[in-house]
Amino acid sequence: MNILITGGAGFIGSNVADAFLAEGHRVIIVDNLSTGKRENLPPEAIFYEVDIRDADQLEAVFKRESIDIIDHHAAQMSVPASVADPVYDANVNVIGLLNLMQCAVKYGVKKVIFISSGGAIYGESETFPITEDMPVQPVSPYAITKYVSEHYLRFYWHQYNLPYTILRYANVYGPRQIPHGEAGVVAIFIEALLANKTPKIFTFPDMPEGMIRDYVFVGDVVQANLRVLQHGDGEAYNIGTGIQTTTLTLLKTIQNAIGTGITPVFSEARAGDLRCSQLDITKAAQHLGWQPEYDLKTGIQKTVNYYRKEEHLP
Ligand SMILES: NC(=O)c1ccc[n+]([C@@H]2O[C@H](COP(=O)([O-])OP(=O)(O)OC[C@H]3O[C@@H](n4cnc5c(N)ncnc54)[C@H](O)[C@@H]3O)[C@@H](O)[C@H]2O)c1
The missing domain is CATH 3.40.50.720 (NAD(P)-binding Rossmann-like Domain)
Known part of the structure; x- marks a missing residue:
């Protein structure tokens, strides 16, 4: 076609x-x-x-x-x-x-x-x-x-x-992602960590590990x-994946994939930040026979490998 x-x-x-x-x-x-x-x-x-x-x-x-x-x-x-x-x-x-x-x-x-x-x-x-x-x-x-x-x-x-x-x-992540788009946090963290910069986590007072997102x-x-x-x-x-992930868990997953442990700084959530997003994917599974194949660890590792190879450093 x-x-x-x-x-x-x-x-x-x-x-x-x-x-x-x-x-x-x-x-x-x-x-x-x-x-x-x-x-x-x-x-x-x-x-x-x-x-x-x-x-x-x-x-x-x-x-x-x-x-x-x-x-x-x-x-x-x-x-x-x-x-x-x-x-x-x-x-x-x-x-x-x-x-x-x-x-x-x-x-x-x-x-x-x-x-x-x-x-x-x-x-x-x-x-x-x-x-x-x-x-x-x-x-x-x-x-x-x-x-x-x-x-x-x-x-x-x-x-x-x-x-x-x-x-x-x-929230989509993976090779070729740019830091300033929707859900750019994965690219932002990877670029920061590869350049030995301190990552920043935005939090709400009752959500100290940051916002909850569904990363696919x-x-x-x-x-x-x-x-x-x-x-x-x-x-x-x-x-999506139907799985809730906090920003801190995401950061730790990326740190493990890179093999670094830079301590993040925490900052107040920005105006307009949503607290939580987690999609139910049952309908896509039933109608389309579609299911996500990559868990966060595997997807992040592939993404980190891409950034390393491409030398997408700031
Ligand atoms: N990245 C995410 O997590 C996410 C989540 C939900 C929905 N989306 C949607 O997925 C789509 C792709 O997003 P992405 O993350 O790949 O972003 P992206 O910025 O990498 O891709 C958008 C593309 O559209 C092009 N574009 C923008 N304005 C244009 C115009 N006026 N005419 C022609 N081309 C134009 C850009 O040059 C770019 O290549 C978008 O519709 C976005 O809203 C993305």
Whole structure:
């Protein structure tokens, strides 16, 4: 199939591109390289340096390539940046999506895979793990634009019969991650420790080990993308591990993988930090036969090995 990956020069999108190519698909990547990197692009992929906000340039890609599937990873993906500039966030995440969806209808795309955020859209939940049908309470512009996008997908499905699947990622980590994105803490800790710098843990008064997150390895996220090529039309799936990990446990796991023991400093949680996130992944297991294969220790070791090899030191 001809698969358009938006954001395919980024951390997760480029890992997904590698997997689609390995499965024999033709991969077309659209990315404006704002946070993505040229060196992440697989050489076999066809690359267009295009901004999804530019409707004309985007349409030119659809005119040239006969796109079967859109796998939409491009986004403004920083929560603090969305707070600082909600207009930019909405332009990329909402207008960019609509530009794509208009092309999808016009050029007969068969399915859209949309990447949402299970770590952001549920907000400060009171019950864990969080299932897909629990209340969605986005509290940042980033989370709002992700959830709005989910509604637009439902609109295009009802209006134009355009199938979609939504993947709501937990906190993704792994090779090619950059420190300043959503869930950048793994990359931040690894880079700090490899450079012998002191890591910082943000805590709430009643959570001295830091916030609780659900960390999923990018290799498992890639597998979920492969599954939904054929399955899960009209559905949203949490893609995480269902396991709670505190920031301190994460740091210790990384320290063990690196073989260092630098004592962290602790600091007050920042405005907008969620206390806890843990996704229920039963639905993805039942519908897609998808399960995460990597535990935190194994995934972190692979990630550390990558950073060492690539010498991604600050
Ligand atoms: N990293 C996580 O833990 C996480 C969690 C939940 C959801 N997500 C979502 O996964 C997707 C990929 O995130 P990532 O962590 O790989 O981030 P990333 O920054 O590495 O990837 C995003 C890519 O989109 C590109 N891009 C941004 N704006 C663009 C525009 N206007 N036009 C064209 N390309 C543009 C960037 O250059 C980059 O290559 C995003 O949609 C993000 O919201 C990530």
